[in-house]
Amino acid sequence: xxxxxxxxxxxxxxxxxxxFACTVMAALYPPFFRAIAEADGLAAAAVTARWxxxxxxxxxxxxxxxxVLGAVADVTGAKKKLMALFxxxxxxATAAFAALxxxxxxxxxxxxxxASLGFTGSIVFYESLLPHVASAGNLHAVSTxxxxxxxLGGGLLLIxxxxxxxxxGAFGLPSVATAVRLSFVSVAVWWxxxxxxxxxxxxxxxxxxxxxxxxxxxxxxxxxxxxxRDLRGYRPLLIMLAAYWLYNDGIGTIIKMxxxxxGELGIGTPQMIQALVLTQLIGVPCTLLCGRLAxxxxxxxxxxxxxxxxxxxxxxxxxxxxxxxxxxxxxxxGTVQGxxxxxxxxxxxxxxxxxxxxxxxxxxxxxxxxxxxxxxxxFALVSQLAGASRLSVLFLLVFxxxxxxxxxxxxxxxxxxxxxxxxxxxxxxxxxxxPDVTANQPRRPR
Numbered sequence: 001x002x003x004x005x006x007x008x009x010x011x012x013x014x015x016x017x018x019x020f021a022c023t024v025m026a027a028l029y030p031p032f033f034r035a036i037a038e039a040d041g042l043a044a045a046a047v048t049a050r051w052x053x054x055x056x057x058x059x060x061x062x063x064x065x066x067x068v069l070g071a072v073a074d075v076t077g078a079k080k081k082l083m084a085l086f087x088x089x090x091x092x093a094t095a096a097f098a099a100l101x102x103x104x105x106x107x108x109x110x111x112x113x114x115a116s117l118g119f120t121g122s123i124v125f126y127e128s129l130l131p132h133v134a135s136a137g138n139l140h141a142v143s144t145x146x147x148x149x150x151x152l153g154g155g156l157l158l159i160x161x162x163x164x165x166x167x168x169g170a171f172g173l174p175s176v177a178t179a180v181r182l183s184f185v186s187v188a189v190w191w192x193x194x195x196x197x198x199x200x201x202x203x204x205x206x207x208x209x210x211x212x213x214x215x216x217x218x219x220x221x222x223x224x225x226x227x228x229r230d231l232r233g234y235r236p237l238l239i240m241l242a243a244y245w246l247y248n249d250g251i252g253t254i255i256k257m258x259x260x261x262x263g264e265l266g267i268g269t270p271q272m273i274q275a276l277v278l279t280q281l282i283g284v285p286c287t288l289l290c291g292r293l294a295x296x297x298x299x300x301x302x303x304x305x306x307x308x309x310x311x312x313x314x315x316x317x318x319x320x321x322x323x324x325x326x327x328x329x330x331x332x333x334g335t336v337q338g339x340x341x342x343x344x345x346x347x348x349x350x351x352x353x354x355x356x357x358x359x360x361x362x363x364x365x366x367x368x369x370x371x372x373x374x375x376x377x378x379f380a381l382v383s384q385l386a387g388a389s390r391l392s393v394l395f396l397l398v399f400x401x402x403x404x405x406x407x408x409x410x411x412x413x414x415x416x417x418x419x420x421x422x423x424x425x426x427x428x429x430x431x432x433x434x435p436d437v438t439a440n441q442p443r444r445p446r
Contacts (some may be wrong), residue, residue, distance in 0.1 A: 002126070002133070002134055002135050002138055003133065003143075003201075005201050006133045006201050006202050007133050007134060007142055008197070008201075008408055009200065009201035009202050010129060010130070010133045010142070010146065010197045010198065010202050011125075011142065011145050011146040011149045012149065012153075012194055012195075012197050012198060012200045013126055013146075013195055014146040014147060014149050014150035014153070015149045015150055015152065015153030015154075015194055016100035016153065016190065016191050016192075016193070016194035016195045016198075017087075017090075017119060017122065017123065017126075017150070017151065017191055017299060018153050018154030018319060018419035019154050019157045019158075019186075019190040019191055020094060020115070020191055021089065021119070021120050021150075021154055021189045022154035022155065022157070022158045022235070022276060022280060023154070023157060023158050023183055023184075023186075023187050024094060024115070024184065024187055025095075025116070025119075026276050027161070027162075027185070027272065027273050027276050028161065028180055028183055028273075029097070029112060029156070029184075029274070029427070030164070032056070032097075032101065032108075032180055032412065033047075033050075033051055033108050033109070033112065034047050034051070034104065034347075035100060035102075036100070036101075036103060036104065036105050036108045037050055037051075037105040037108075039102055039103045039247065040103055040104065040105050040359065042105070042177065043394070047105075048055040049381075050105060053109075054109035054112060054113060055116070057113060058113035058116040058117055058120075059116070059120065061117050061122055062116070062117050062120040062124075062365070063300075065117075065230060066121070066124045066362040066363075066365040067359070067361060067362035067363050067365075068362070069082055069121070069124065069125075069358075069360070070124060070125075070128065070358040070359040070360070070361055070362025070363070070365075070383035071359045071362065073125055073128070073353070073358035073359075073362075074356055074357070074358045074359045077204055077296075078204075079112050079125045079128055079129060079204060079205065079358050080125070080129075080199065080202070080204050082121075082125050083126055084121045084122075084199070085188040086117070086118045086119075086124075087118060087122040087124040087191070087192075087195060087407075088118070088122030088124060089114065089115075089117065089118035089121070090115050090116075090117070090118025090119045090121075090191070091188040091191050091192050092116070092118075092206075093112075093114040093115035093118060094115045094184055094185075094187050094191070095184065096111055096115075097111060097112075097115070097181065097184035098182070098184050098185050099291070101139055105155075108274055110368070115320065116197040119326035120365070123365070124361055124362055125264040125361075126163075126360075127276065127345055127361050127364070127365075128186070128357040128358035128361035128388055129205070129357070130142065130143060130201060130345065130346070130349050130355050130357075131349045131352060131354045132203070132205045132354060132357065133202060135418075137352060139349050139350055140291055140294045140295060140299055140342075140343060140346045141291050141295065142241050142346075143291075143293065143343070143345050143346035143349070144287050144288060144290055144291030144294070144338070144339065144343040147283075147287045147338035147339070147342040148283070148284050148285075148287040148288045148291075148344065149290065149336075150338070151280045151281075151283035151287060151338055152280070152284050153173075153190075153194065154280055155277060155280025155281055155283075155284070157186065157190050158273065158276060158277055158280060159277055160186070160219075160273065160297040161273070162270070162273040162277060164179040164182060164183055164360045165179045165180060165270065165273065166270045166273075170327060172359075182255030185226065193233075205354075205355075205357075205419040208232060208334060209446045234348075234413030234415070234418060235411070235414075236351060236410050236411045236412065236414050236418070237348070237351045237352070237360075237415050237418075239410045240351065240407070240410045240415070241348075241363065241364065241408055242392060242406050243403045243404075243406035243407040243409075243410065244344055244348070244364070245402070245403075246399050246400075246402050246403030246406060247307050247310070247340075247400050247402075247403025247404060247407070248341075248344065249399045250310060250314070250395075250396045250399035250400045250402075250403070251310065251337065251340065251404075252343065253315060253319075253361065253378075253396055253399075254310070254313065254333065254396065259320040267323050267326050267367065268323075271326065272325045272326065274327075275326050275327045275329075275330035276330060278327060278330050278331055278334065279330045279331070279332070279333050279337070280334070282331055282334030282335060283334040283335075283337060283338045283433045284338075286334060286335045286336070286338065286339060286389050287338030289338075289339075290302050290306070290336075290338070290339025290340075290342065290343060291342070291343075293341055294346075297298055298345070299343045299346065300407065300408075300410070301349050301414065302343060303339075303340055303343045303344065303347070303407065304404055304407065304408070305336075306339050306340035306343075306404065307340075307400050307407075308400075308404070309332060309335060309336045309402045309403060310333075310336060310340070310400050311397055312332070313329055313332050313333060314393055314394055314397045314400065315394070316328070316329055316332075317329055317393040317394075318393050318394040320393075333412070347410075348361075348364055349415050350412070350415070350417055350419070351412070351418070351419050352419055353419045353422040353423045353426070354419075354423060355423065356422075358394035372418065378395060382395055
């Protein structure tokens with residue numbers, strides 16, 4: 001029987017951290033960064049290219065750290081501690097946005113990269129706890145519920161921030177610039193406050209082994225190396241990772257570059273924020289609907305339908321010229337964004353041995369982050385070469401088409417059976433309590 005309080009607390013972290021995704025990443029920081037970079041004398045297309053570079057490098061750092069930290073978390077039973085460390089890094093850096101000067105895009109890019117690392121790093125450990133709080137039959141429902149709560153929580157704060165930015169005088173704020181900076185502080189407070197139930201109610205799974213302190217990193221690197229090699233034996237999971245790498249590249253690029261692209265086309269910040277609020281409001285019921293449809297028709301058909309909508313968004317985005325079209329695309333993104341990401345997470349989780357969840361989700365995060373690197377960097381390269389970003393949007397089609405094709409090749413039943421077999425095998429090899437690992441045994445027993 002699932003612990004409902006633990007599930008609610010786990011879902012509430014999506015509510016908490018989505019404030020960063022909505023207000024910072026999608027709405028306010030891209031135009032905030034654009035204003036700083038333009039004050040440094042950069043042209044519009046060059047600013048878009050610099051923003052792609054900043055987001056890409058931030059994700060590179062997260063991608064390189066995720067697998068080894070996942071292995072450490074499994075070995076030490078420290079998923080929640082490591083998650084708290086990255087969350088603290090993210091919230092402090094987010095609050096620091098308010099103190100950035102009006103010029104100097106490298107500093108603005110660096111502080112954003114630190115905050116982004118904290119945000120993405122915390123999610124690695126957060127998502128690795130999904131198979132520990134939800135039973136196999138409840139994974140899709142819990143994952144989509146969390147995304148829906150994320151849309152609602154992030155959307156509510158975004159509405160407040162939108163009101164501050166569009167009507168600063170009504171709230172006693174002297175300027176739009178002050179409202180933007182205050183919004184960054186509100187994200188840090190929101191993220192921290194609504195995370196509190198998570199720390200109280202979500203249990204920490206037991207460590208995979210008892211390891212002496214001096215051997216933790218050595219053992220974890222050996223474990224990560226073994227898992228990387230063994231991934232070839234997890235064929236369904238490996239294909240799923242490759243598919244996710246591709247289509248999530250397109251999704252992540254759309255999320256990160258949408259407001260920068262809109263700003264290049266002359267769409268105002270208030271209009272872009274309103275469009276993002278629309279995405280959030282539509283996303284709540286549509287994400288829950290995706291979960292219901294997945295329970296009836298299966299997760300993969302629903303996910304494939306979402307990728308088809310994203311392909312259409314790329315085509316329509318190429319022809320976008322005015323604000324109402326930006327609103328239309330925002331509405332379309334809202335119908336599929338939460339569902340595709342939530343079902344990707346739960347599909348992957350269903351094929352992962354639970355006692356290795358952080359390690360495997362480290363590789364899942366690495367796949368997603370490397371995807372997030374390739375997309376913005378490609379977007380930036382095409383924008384720089386073409387002198388505008390319109391063609392970059394159309395280029396994203398290749399990620400959705402190829403990712404959907406690979407997803408159709410995943411043998412889900414075989415992947416789930418293999419995960420159960422590995423769990424049973426390792427329980428027989430390592431009955432509780434887990435054995436000590438000595439200096440002469442840095443690699444996990446087979």
